[in-house]
Amino acid sequence: MILLLGGEKGGTGKSTVAVNLAVWLAQVGADVVLIDTDYQRTASNFIDRRNANSDLPRVHCVEKYGNVFDAARDLSKRYGEVIIDAGGRDSEELRTALASAHLLYCPLKASQPDIETSIHMNELVKLARALNPPLQSRLLIAMGPTNPVIHETDDAREILTELPEFVLSDVIIRDRKVYRDAMLEGRGVVEMNNQKAAAEITALAHEIYGDPT
Ligand SMILES: Nc1ncnc2c1ncn2[C@@H]1O[C@H](COP(=O)(O)OP(=O)(O)OP(=O)(O)O)[C@@H](O)[C@H]1O
Numbered sequence: 001m002i003l004l005l006g007g008e009k010g011g012t013g014k015s016t017v018a019v020n021l022a023v024w025l026a027q028v029g030a031d032v033v034l035i036d037t038d039y040q041r042t043a044s045n046f047i048d049r050r051n052a053n054s055d056l057p058r059v060h061c062v063e064k065y066g067n068v069f070d071a072a073r074d075l076s077k078r079y080g081e082v083i084i085d086a087g088g089r090d091s092e093e094l095r096t097a098l099a100s101a102h103l104l105y106c107p108l109k110a111s112q113p114d115i116e117t118s119i120h121m122n123e124l125v126k127l128a129r130a131l132n133p134p135l136q137s138r139l140l141i142a143m144g145p146t147n148p149v150i151h152e153t154d155d156a157r158e159i160l161t162e163l164p165e166f167v168l169s170d171v172i173i174r175d176r177k178v179y180r181d182a183m184l185e186g187r188g189v190v191e192m193n194n195q196k197a198a199a200e201i202t203a204l205a206h207e208i209y210g211d212p213t
């Protein structure tokens with residue numbers, strides 16, 4: 001399956017979720033490749049740090065820019081799982097990745113500015129579905145406050161009514177320092193000593209890939 005982490009807002013946690021899911025897959029023995037389509041190279045830099053440590057299960061990573069459609073479809077024939085990390089803007093990479101993907105996760109904060117940029121994303125998904133009808137799309141609240149507030153579910157419902165092309169994920173990724181620490185170490189949070197973050201990524205992975213146990 002081709003999973004795309006994409007959206008038009010920068011800094012919402014796309015690369016963080018992409019690399020953490022790739023590590024989770026590597027840890028359960030799946031054959032996974034990351035496609036980094038962002039010139040900022042967040043995912044590629046992570047993989048360089050990770051693969052310098054030979055004790056960790058290796059994750060393959062390919063950098064591809066411009067039209068990524070053929071690369072994504074070709075890699076999906078060679079690997080069990082493909083994860084595309086797209087930069088936080090409307091781009092050729094994002095549009096061609098949307099045309100190739102089976103599933104889009106669009107991380108966002110449950111805040112008004114994020115909701116507003118997602119309205120245009122909703123239009124892009126609608127266009128992408130015209131070319132790629134099986135495309136499924138979910139919104140994921142990422143960097144949610146660790147102190148859950150009552151408004152959050154109301155905010156989420158509000159997002160959904162404004163964005164009919166999306167379904168809201170059941171999982172919330174919360175703002176935890178361990179996500180930043182793990183990124184610097186080239187590790188997934190499932191390889192760190194933080195059960196709450198590991199449980200979030202595991203729940204998200206189960207939502208996407210099912211429970212391998
Ligand atoms: N759940 C989280 N908890 C704490 N910090 C996080 C979390 N997710 C991401 N971050 C941090 O927030 C910043 C932005 O995250 P990330 O690079 O994953 O976002 P992005 O959506 O890929 O950004 P871009 O649009 O620039 O590609 C990074 O410093 C990252 O370490």
Ligand SMILES: [Mg+2]
Pocket residue numbers: 014015016038042085086087088
């Ligand atoms: Mg990124």
